[in-house]
Amino acid sequence: MLKAGYTRTRKAFTGLNSSSRRSIATDTKKEEAKPQTLDFLPFALPDTGEEEIEEVADSIRSGWLTTGPKTRKFEQDFAEFLGGGIECLAVNSATSGLHLALDAVGIGNGDEVITTPYTFTATAEVIRYLGAHPVFIDIDPRTFNLNPTLIEAAVTKRTKAILPVHFGGLACDMESIVDIAHRYNLRIIEDAAHALPTTCNSLLVGTLPSDATVFSFYATKTLATGEGGMLVTKNPDIAARCRVMRLHGIDRDAFDRYTSCKPAWYYEVIAPGFKYNMTDLAASIGIHQLKKVYQFQRRREAIAEAYHTGLSDLPVMLPPYPPDGEIHAWHLYVIRLTDSAPVSRDRFIELMSQMGIGTSVHFIPLILQPYWRDTYNLKECDFPNAVDCYKRAVSLPIYSRMSNDDVLRVIKAVRTILE
Ligand SMILES: *Cc1c(COP(=O)(O)O)cnc(C)c1O
8 A cells, every 4th residue: 555645746756857846845745744644544455574575585586486385384384273184275266275175075067055145256156167056045144144044944955065154254153054964964165265263162163074164365364365275174085186176187286296206297187177276476475474363363353342342332233243262253344234324334335435444345145146146036035134234234444454543543434424
């Protein structure tokens, strides 16, 4: 983010002679002395430091840019972070990780996968990649997570899996989901794009009894490598299939080829795989981001607490806390305007933007998106909670680089609009 003053200075310099340049430079100094209330507070920013820069530079100097020693280290560190013999496969996005996981558990043409409409389209599109169909069920209006009491009614002979999303970083009711999956012999693939670090029954998401879990390292997520993801599983067969399909269906990755005793040029293609491997440049960032995951989480939790205290008397519904002793990743902080709010949700977003604060909406439910709505003939009336949450929802900025002043500025702006 450039400071507003800097942007203006650069514009002012173009096409000016040296004497007028001096006077502009003086003006700029005056401008910079003013409080920077006009700076735009972005909705999200990654929190990277010199360690990440150094590690990426080291990879570039080493000549190893794509999947190699840094990716291997990132996978090992991630496995250590989760603990308990978990296999970790770094991929180039959570979308590709979800695709690999669904493929590995055998999802195919005509199968059905039960999931939530209150998510990003990636969650459902990967099901279509395999010719299978998402079956959307409504959410729990308290948590935004899929409502497990609606799962059984959605199960048919074609149902093969459940794909829950831990919305905003708050764990789904996994106990119920695992119980239903066992009774109906369904697979579970967790979309944990928001859920690092999140716990459920004191276990980190990634170590729960599901078939595979996929994290996202997209630029705005709680661990950011720009683009990237991690597929984790305790099942060695799933890991083996994903490892092969991650890189063109080749039976070992490039690193192995150059370091094992087999001739370097030899490989075997055993399936028409994908190009989903992580680069060492991304892994270099991930290695250092991972070390700061809890530090970042504590900062976001403190921001959530400040919002809770600062906004609790307003006509808004605040996001729920996790059960006692559990960790909420606080990837998102979604407030919902109640009927007594003096402005509409859309107007609220406009006013926040005019006050220099970025907000967002998570999510436009998939049932309202043309492709999903028309392909599956979805009706709003079948998803009353998803529709109601969407109409009221606004995501406030919550990221570790926000200063205390930034947090107070957000609270003040929300109060100015809603009081
Ligand atoms: C971001 C996101 C994804 C996709 O992650 P990518 O790494 O960008 O592929 C999937 N599901 C949810 C819920 C997300 O928010």
